[in-house]
Each structure stands twice: as structure tokens, then as C-alpha cells.
Amino acid sequence: MTDRSVILMAAADSIERDRLRDQVDDLTTEVVRVEVVSGPAELRARLQELSAAGTVVPLVIIDEELESADGEMHSAATEVGAAVLQRSSPSAAAELETARKRIRRLQRTFFGDSGLSDDEVEEAMIEEIDRALDHPERVVYPPGTILLEENQPVDGIQIVMAGRVRLFRHVEGHDVIFHSRTAGRIVGLSATALRQPAAFTAQAVTELTAIPVSFEQLETALQKSQSLSIHLVDVLVRSLARRNLRTVEQRVHIDRLARELAVERDQLANALARLEQAQTRLIESEKMATLGQLVAGVAHELNNPVAAIERGADFLTEDIERLSAVHPRSDVVLASLERARTQAPLATREERELRRDLATELGDGALADRLVGLGIHTGAGAADLLEGLSEAERDARLDEMELYYRLGRSVRNLRSSASRIASHVKSLRSYARADREKRTDVSIEEGMEESLMLLNHKLGDIELVRAYSAVPPMTGFAGELNQVWTNLLSNAIQAMTDTGTLTVATRAPDPGHVEATITDTGPGIAEEDLARIFDLHFTTKEGRVEFGLGLGLTITRDIVERHNGTIEVESRPGQTTFRVTLPVDGVDATEHATKD
Amino acid sequence: MSTITILVLEDEPEVRAAIARDLEPFAGSFRIEMADAADDARSVIAETLEADGEVGLILCDHLLPGLRGTEFLIELDHDPATAPMRKVLITGQAGHEDTIRAINEGGLDHYIAKPWTAEELHTVVREQLTEYVLAEVEDLLPYVNILDGPRLLEAISERGWDR
Numbered sequence: 001m002t003d004r005s006v007i008l009m010a011a012a013d014s015i016e017r018d019r020l021r022d023q024v025d026d027l028t029t030e031v032v033r034v035e036v037v038s039g040p041a042e043l044r045a046r047l048q049e050l051s052a053a054g055t056v057v058p059l060v061i062i063d064e065e066l067e068s069a070d071g072e073m074h075s076a077a078t079e080v081g082a083a084v085l086q087r088s089s090p091s092a093a094a095e096l097e098t099a100r101k102r103i104r105r106l107q108r109t110f111f112g113d114s115g116l117s118d119d120e121v122e123e124a125m126i127e128e129i130d131r132a133l134d135h136p137e138r139v140v141y142p143p144g145t146i147l148l149e150e151n152q153p154v155d156g157i158q159i160v161m162a163g164r165v166r167l168f169r170h171v172e173g174h175d176v177i178f179h180s181r182t183a184g185r186i187v188g189l190s191a192t193a194l195r196q197p198a199a200f201t202a203q204a205v206t207e208l209t210a211i212p213v214s215f216e217q218l219e220t221a222l223q224k225s226q227s228l229s230i231h232l233v234d235v236l237v238r239s240l241a242r243r244n245l246r247t248v249e250q251r252v253h254i255d256r257l258a259r260e261l262a263v264e265r266d267q268l269a270n271a272l273a274r275l276e277q278a279q280t281r282l283i284e285s286e287k288m289a290t291l292g293q294l295v296a297g298v299a300h301e302l303n304n305p306v307a308a309i310e311r312g313a314d315f316l317t318e319d320i321e322r323l324s325a326v327h328p329r330s331d332v333v334l335a336s337l338e339r340a341r342t343q344a345p346l347a348t349r350e351e352r353e354l355r356r357d358l359a360t361e362l363g364d365g366a367l368a369d370r371l372v373g374l375g376i377h378t379g380a381g382a383a384d385l386l387e388g389l390s391e392a393e394r395d396a397r398l399d400e401m402e403l404y405y406r407l408g409r410s411v412r413n414l415r416s417s418a419s420r421i422a423s424h425v426k427s428l429r430s431y432a433r434a435d436r437e438k439r440t441d442v443s444i445e446e447g448m449e450e451s452l453m454l455l456n457h458k459l460g461d462i463e464l465v466r467a468y469s470a471v472p473p474m475t476g477f478a479g480e481l482n483q484v485w486t487n488l489l490s491n492a493i494q495a496m497t498d499t500g501t502l503t504v505a506t507r508a509p510d511p512g513h514v515e516a517t518i519t520d521t522g523p524g525i526a527e528e529d530l531a532r533i534f535d536l537h538f539t540t541k542e543g544r545v546e547f548g549l550g551l552g553l554t555i556t557r558d559i560v561e562r563h564n565g566t567i568e569v570e571s572r573p574g575q576t577t578f579r580v581t582l583p584v585d586g587v588d589a590t591e592h593a594t595k596d
Numbered sequence: 597m598s599t600i601t602i603l604v605l606e607d608e609p610e611v612r613a614a615i616a617r618d619l620e621p622f623a624g625s626f627r628i629e630m631a632d633a634a635d636d637a638r639s640v641i642a643e644t645l646e647a648d649g650e651v652g653l654i655l656c657d658h659l660l661p662g663l664r665g666t667e668f669l670i671e672l673d674h675d676p677a678t679a680p681m682r683k684v685l686i687t688g689q690a691g692h693e694d695t696i697r698a699i700n701e702g703g704l705d706h707y708i709a710k711p712w713t714a715e716e717l718h719t720v721v722r723e724q725l726t727e728y729v730l731a732e733v734e735d736l737l738p739y740v741n742i743l744d745g746p747r748l749l750e751a752i753s754e755r756g757w758d759r
Contacts, residue, residue, distance in 0.1 A: 345609030348630040349639065406617065413610040461662060 005032045005056045005103065008082075010043050010073060011063040020061050024085075024096075032058075032103055039066060040073045047080055056226040057082045059099040081131055081225030102227060118242075121234050122185045126159055128228035129213060132221035141208040147187050150201045154191040156214035161185075163208035169200040178246075186235055190243075192218070193236050277554060284555055299425045306421050313414040317341065320407055332385065332397070333404040339375040340408025358382075370398050374405050427453050439587060441473035442481055444506050444516050451485040452504070458493050459502070467505035471514040475586035480559045487556045488518045488578045495522030495576065515581045525571040533569060563587050600652035600728070601627040601644050602721070605637045605668070606686075607660055611710075615655060615686070618714045622721060625742045626652070634663045641678060651681050652728040653721065655708075658687030658694070666694045669703035680732050682724035684708060 007024055011017035017036055024034060037043045043060070050057055060077035064086055067073055077084045083099040102124075129136065138161060141147070147158050150169055165187060167178040178200060187202045192215065213221070222229050324334050346354070354377050359368035361379040371382050385401075386394050427450050445468050452464070492502055500521040509515050525533060534557045560567045565582035602619060606612040612630055619628050627649070631637035637654070644651050654672065658665035665685055672678040683703055685695070688710035698704035705727070706720050726744040729736055736748045736755075 345613070347636075348612075348632045349636050351630070352640075409613055410617075413613055417610050457659065460664065 005058055006050055007032060007034045007059045007061065007103075008043060008046060008050075008057055008077075009034055009036045009061045010039065010066050011036060011061075012038070012065050016063050016065065020063065024059070024061065024099075040068065040076070043073050044076045047076055047082075051080055051226060054226065056230065058102045058227060059083045059085060061085045079224065081128070081227060118238055119185075121231060121238060122159075125186070125228065125231040125235050126161075126211070128225050128231055129159065129211065129221055132224040132228055133213070133217055136211055136213065136217065138209050139212055141204045141210060143204050143206055143208075145204040145208065147202040147204065147208075147210075148191070148198045150199070151197050154188045154196075154198050156212060156218065157189050157192055158187040158202075159185060159211040159213060160187060161209040161211065163210075164205040165208065166203050166205045167200045168203070186239070189232075189236055190239055193232075277558070281555055281558060295428050299429045302421065302425050306418050306425065309414055309418040310422070313411050313418065316407075316414075317411050320404075320411075324404065329397075329400070333400055336374060336401040336404040337408040340405040341412045343375050370402070374398070374401055424453075438477075439475055440478055442476045442478045442586075443473050444471060444481075444514055444582075447478060447482045448485050448489075448504050448506070448516065451482055451489055454486060455489050455493060458490070461499045462493060462496055463501045465501055465503040467503060469505075469507045471506050471508045472511075472584055474514050474563075474582050474584045476563045476582070477559075477587065481563070481582075484556050484559050484580060485516070485518075487553070488580070491553075492518050492520035492522070492576070492578075495520050497522075509581065512584050513581055514584060515579060517577050517579045519575060519577040521574055522576060524573040524576050525569070530569065530571060534567075598647075598649045599625075599627045600650055600725070600733075601629050601640075602725075603629050603631060603637060603640055603651050603654045605631045605634065605654060605660070605665070606657040607632050608657075611657070615717070618712075618717045619721065621718060622725070622742065625738065626725070634660055634668050637668070641672075645677060650732070651678070652732070653682045653684065653724050655684050655686050655721075658685055664694060666698035666703060669698055670701045671703075673701065673703040680728070682706075682728045684720060684724060686710065686712065 009017065009020055009024075011020055021034060035046065037046050047057060047060075057077075057080055060073070060082045062073050062077070062084060067086065074084050074086070083095050083102065085095050085099065141163075147165065148154055168175040169178070170176075187210075188198065190196075191198045222232070320337060321334065324330050324337065327333050351372060355365075355368050355372045358372060358377065358379065359365040362368055362371075362382065367382075371377075376382055376385070386397065389397060448468075489502070489504070496502070501519075502521075503517075503519040505517045505519075507515050534553045557567050560580055560582070563582050563586045565580060565586075567581075568579045570577045570579070602622060604612060604615050604619070606615060609632070612632065616628060616630060622628065629640045629644070629651075631640050637656075641651055654669070656665040656669055660668070665687060669683045669685065672681060672683060682705050684706045685698065685704055686708040695704070695707060705724055708717065708720055722743050725739070726747055729739050729743065729748070730751055733739070736752050740748045740752075
């Protein structure tokens with residue numbers, strides 16, 4: 001390690017030397033050592049050498065015996081900024097103390113010791129300046145004084161002794177204010193050191209006491225004091241380090257702000273998407289509500305005539321029975337009426353076979369046709385009725401029986417058609433939930449069947465496979481869930497266009513859940529579409545919307561999620577499965593259907 | 597002379613019974629056969645042709661299990677054996693496109709919307725059977741009373757003059 005600091009000691013003899021050395025013994029350390037010179041000439045030469053090598057001489061100890069009357073050695077020492085210790089001097093103790101302080105500071109600076117605060121380093125520098133420039137004048141600036149201006153050349157530094165300085169920079173019409181710790185107490189130092197124009201404007205906030213040090217003065221001082229340059233570098237390094245740290249902190253801060261902004265932007269985008277979704281849902285539920293009212297109205301209108309038809313059919317039966325009671329062969333005609341009312345219609349093929357068989361048996365095709373038409377399928381049955389009758393009597397009997405048979409058939413058909421209408425009306429009402437939607441126990445299978453009934457006319461040649469297993473009912477909104485089934489079924493049917501197999505299945509994967517799957521054998525969903533199939537506005541149907549149906553998979557998913565369930569899709573060419581899993585507990589009591 | 601058959605293809609028994617009842621005025625002069633599915637209708641046609649009979653008219657529902665009525669009518673029109681048959685669609689639900697296609701591809705002679713009236717059905721059946729006998733039957737006289745008498749008589753007199 002090169003010398004950083006040397007105490008020069010000028011002593012005539014060894015006894016005096018040892019005595020002086022004792023006094024500074026505590027000052028010598030690894031970086032400060034004591035060197036002895038014998039007289040003024042040697043002192044001067046050594047001072048020059050050390051100065052040239054950049055070594056600081058904080059203290060020169062002069063034996064009073066050696067000092068000449070004009071104080072030649074004293075001047076030489078003070079010229080390089082060293083403290084001078086003369087045993088005979090009245091201020092010897094104070095000077096020694098100053099020397100000690102300077103040496104300690106130097107030691108700590110050399111070691112890069114962080115124990116020295118910024119203030120202490122700045123203090124030390126001010127001291128060195130004072131020493132080198134013979135205590136330059138303190139200037140008082142009023143508040144608002146511009147000490148240096150952004151982008152203007154700097155001709156010196158300002159050492160602030162008291163008061164506060166504000167640093168700012170003009171950016172796009174705004175003053176960006178810097179943290180006061182960015183510069184510290186020495187204003188213009190980095191600009192001076194880097195030979196650059198000021199990076200910002202420095203302005204006095206309060207009244208300011210400062211030492212203006214011009215560039216020339218600084219040069220002079222630096223030449224005079226080695227330790228000043230060390231402190232100056234230290235101050236500069238610290239200042240730059242502070243600025244660097246500040247920049248890093250700001251960078252971190254900006255990053256955090258950017259992240260927060262990104263999060264907020266995402267939240268906003270999310271909120272917008274949710275709003276749009278809510279809007280669509282409102283529109284859809286409005287449509288469903290309208291559909292529900294429509295259906296409820298139509299159902300009401302239909303129920304009255306249906307009831308009249310059903311009742312009318314019953315009354316007809318009663319009245320016909322009364323009329324027949326007075327018929328001379330009431331047993332025969334009533335039996336015919338009863339057969340027509342109670343026998344299930346035969347398949348046409350079966351009926352033809354019966355006619356053929358009976359024709360063979362009786363040897364009379366026309367008679368066989370009439371008998372089978374009367375629900376009499378055997379020769380024995382025919383014999384019971386027609387035994388012993390002439391051909392004319394037989395025809396008259398058959399005519400009469402046919403009349404009553406047709407009456408019975410008509411009554412039966414009236415009844416069965418009316419109850420079919422009634423059941424369709426019931427399904428429609430239940431599907432559209434004309435009633436206010438309440439949480440109920442919902443059967444997934446029933447909902448699926450109601451939806452299938454509505455879509456039956458769309459099935460065409462598509463084969464329907466039902467694979468229901470016994471699943472417990474779940475708590476939910478039946479009308480909303482019907483929308484789910486209708487939508488998924490409608491999509492599946494549409495995917496297959498004309499032919500294929502539609503499979504609907506239910507099962508309970510565990511006691512707490514029910515699962516419904518709807519599988520089609522259509523072309524499948526492209527992989528790039530699969531990810532966004534539940535997105536709002538996504539459709540492969542060229543924007544085609546069908547009233548009340550095809551509510552969109554977003555709504556479908558919303559409904560499933562409101563029931564605390566999940567919906568998944570698996571697709572490959574030729575097989576697409578939508579799987580809806582619902583907890584048996586379904587919706588919470590606090591949830592309300594969108595219609596409410 | 598063999599009896600001409602009217603074939604009704606309808607899968608719902610109640611509707612089938614109602615059509616059968618409304619066709620009763622024709623029952624004296626025509627044979628009326630019922631089928632509840634396309635396959636069964638094919639059997640009836642095959643059996644009729646085998647027995648040297650002829651099916652002059654089919655009344656066909658549109659929504660049938662496994663097949664559209666229009667498809668079936670087109671199928672019949674493409675077979676020379678069944679092409680002369682008059683073909684009527686009777687339905688509440690044929691889509692516009694299905695019907696257009698059936699007309700364009702020659703399968704369809706008339707369209708009856710459900711619910712129908714007896715009068716409407718009688719008119720259509722009478723007209724279509726008249727067309728059939730004019731095109732396919734030599735002796736028109738037995739049909740003068742039951743079908744479109746004036747047209748048939750006109751045709752008889754024209755044919756008579758030709759001879």
C-alpha cells in the first residue's frame with residue numbers, strides 16, 4: 001500500500017526525536033506513519049515529493065531548536081495545508097488536537113469507513129476550504145435566489161451552511177422537484193467535477209447562508225490541500241452514489257407504479273367485460289321474461305279450450321252410453337264403443353297382418369277388413385257377434401257397430417289429443433317459468449326432457465340416445481337451468497346439421513354432485529376456438545340469434561357458475577362433449593334468479 | 597279393373613284416424629291403406645304393386661320418425677314405379693326450404709296445412725285423384741260420380757272422339 005499520509009518530523013537529535021515521537025505515537029497507524037527530516041531544506045524537498053505523489057501531510061512537527069527565526073519551515077508546512085506543531089508554541093495543544101482530528105478523518109476516509117456521516121465529510125471539506133482559502137466570506141441569500149440554473153454553465157460551487165435548497169427541473173411545462181438529499185449541502189459539485197452544465201435549477205427555499213467557491217478558488221484550494229481533494233472526491237462520490245441510489249429507487253418506484261397501473265387497467269378491462277356481460281344477460285333475461293309472459297298468456301288461453309275439450313269428451317261418453325242404453329242391442333253397441341275407447345291403436349303393419357289372417361280364416365276379405373276395423377281380430381269373436389244372421393242383417397249389425405266404434409274412437413282421440421295439448425302447455429309453462437322463479441329441487445332429467453321436447457322438431461334424422469342414471473335432485477332455478485340444457489342441446493343439434501347421434505347423460509360422480517353431459521358427433525370445435533368458446537360475443541353461427549334459444553355460452557356458463565357448478569368442453573372431430581357439474585346444494589339461499 | 601289405393605302415411609294414431617274418417621267418402625271407390633312409418637308405407641306400396649294394384653295418391657305427414665316427408669316424396673318420385681302417384685304433404689311443420697325443395701324436385705303435388713277441414717281435404721283428394729285417373733286410367737266412367745265429373749266427362753268425350 002502506497003503512503004496516503006505521512007507525518008513529517010523535523011528534529012536535530014535522537015533524544016529530541018524520541019520525545020516528539022512519543023507525542024504523536026497514538027496517531028501512527030497503518031496509513032499514517034512518521035518520517036523524520038533533519039532540517040528546513042530536507043523538509044521542503046520531502047514536502048514537494050510527497051505532494052507530487054499525492055500523499056497528504058496532515059502534520060509537521062518542528063523541533064524549536066531547528067526552526068529559524070523567519071519560520072521558514074512553518075511556512076513550507078502551511079503551504080501544503082499541514083498543521084504545524086511547535087513545542088514552544090502557546091497553541092501547541094490546540095494544533096495537536098486539530099491534527100489528530102484530521103488524521104482520524106483521513107484514516108476513516110481511506111478505509112472507506114461508513115462511520116463517517118455525509119455531514120461529517122461535508123464538514124471536513126468545509127474546514128479544508130476554510131483552511132486553504134483563508135476562511136472565505138459567508139454570503140446570505142434571500143429566499144427564492146437561484147443558485148444555479150438548469151442547462152447553464154456552472155462557474156463554481158455553493159457550500160450551504162444554513163437554510164434549505166430546492167432542486168428542480170423543467171419537464172414538459174412542469175417542475176419536477178428532486179429530493180433534497182439528492183444534492184446535499186454542496187450545490188453544483190457534480191456539474192463542476194463533470195465539467196457539464198447544471199442538470200437542474202437550485203433555488204433557495206429559506207434564507208440561505210452559503211460559501212460561494214469559484215472554480216478558480218477551488219483549484220487553488222486543491223493545490224494547497226491534498227486532504228481537500230480527498231474529501232472533495234469523497235463528497236462527490238457520495239453525492240453521485242446518492243443520486244444513483246435515488247435513480248434506482250425511482251426506477252423501482254416507476255416499476256411499481258407501472259405494475260399498479262397495469263393491474264388497474266386489467267381491472268378496468270375486466271369490469272368493462274363484466275358490464276357488457278351483465279348487459280347481455282339483462283337483455284337475454286328480458287327476452288326470456290317476455291317469452292315467459294307470452295307463453296304464460298298463450299298457455300292460459302289454451303288451457304280453457306283444452307279443459308272444454310276434455311270435459312266435452314267425457315260428457316259425450318256419458319251421453320252416448322245413456323243413448324245406447326235404449327238401443328235394442330245395447331250390449332253389442334256398447335261393447336263396440338268400449339273397445340274403441342279402451343283399445344290402444346295398433347301399428348299399421350300389425351293391423352294389416354290381422355286383416356290378412358282373418359281374411360284367410362273367414363275366406364272373406366271385405367268382412368275381415370270391417371271386423372279388424374272394429375277391433376275384432378279372431379274368427380271366434382266374429383262368430384259370437386254374427387252367428388245366425390243373414391247377410392243383410394249382418395251388414396246392418398256391422399254398420400251399427402261401426403257407428404258406435406267410431407264414436408268411441410273419436411272420444412278416445414279427443415281425450416288423448418287434449419291431454420297431449422295440456423301436457424305441452426304444462427311443459428312450456430314449466431320451461432319458460434311463467435311463475436316467479438324460486439329455488440326449488442330441480443330434476444336434471446326433467447329439465448333435459450322439457451328442453452328436448454322443445455327442440456324435438458329440430459332433431460330430424462339425428463338419433464337421440466338417453467343415458468340417464470338415477471341422480472338426486474339439486475337445489476336451483478329450474479328455468480335458468482333449462483336455458484342451459486336448451487342452449488347446449490341446440491348447439492349440439494346445430495353442430496350436426498342433418499345426421500348424427502345426440503347423447504344426453506346424467507350421473508352422480510359423488511353423493512354431493514350431479515353431472516350432465518351432452519355429446520354430439522358433429523365436426524368438433526377447432527382448438528383455437530376452444531379456449532374462447534365461453535367468451536362474450538363468440539359465435540360460430542355467423543351472428544345468428546334465435547329468440548329464447550341459443551343464449552350464448554357465456555350466459556350458459558354464468559348460470560352454471562351461479563349454481564356453484566362448472567362447465568367443461570372436450571372436443572375432437574366427430575365428438576364434442578359439454579359436461580356440466582352441479583353441486584346438489586346448488587345456489588345459496590341469498591342468490592336470486594336474474595328474473596327476480 | 598283393380599281398385600286404386602289411397603295411402604296415408606302418418607305416425608300419430610289420432611291424426612291417422614281423423615284422416616281415415618275424412619277419407620270415408622272415397623272408401624267405396626278406392627282402397628284406403630294406413631302406414632305409420634316410411635318403411636311400412638314402402639311395404640304397402642310393394643304389396644299393392646305385387647298384387648297388380650296401383651297407389652294413386654299418398655297423403656304424407658312431414659315429421660316422421662327417421663325421415664322427412666319431403667324426402668320420402670322425392671324418393672317416390674325418383675322411382676319410375678311410384679312416379680305417377682300423386683303426392684300430397686299434410687303437415688303443420690314443414691320448413692319453407694323443405695317444401696320448396698320438394699316442389700322443385702318434383703316430389704310434391706299439393707300441400708295441406710294442419711289443422712285441415714274435411715272440405716279442404718275432400719277437394720284436394722278429389723283433384724289429385726282426378727289428375728291421376730286422367731293420366732293413368734283408361735276407363736274413366738266409374739270415377740265420374742266420385743271425382744271431378746265435368747272434367748272426366750269432357751275427357752271421356754274427347755277420347756271417344758279420338759277413337
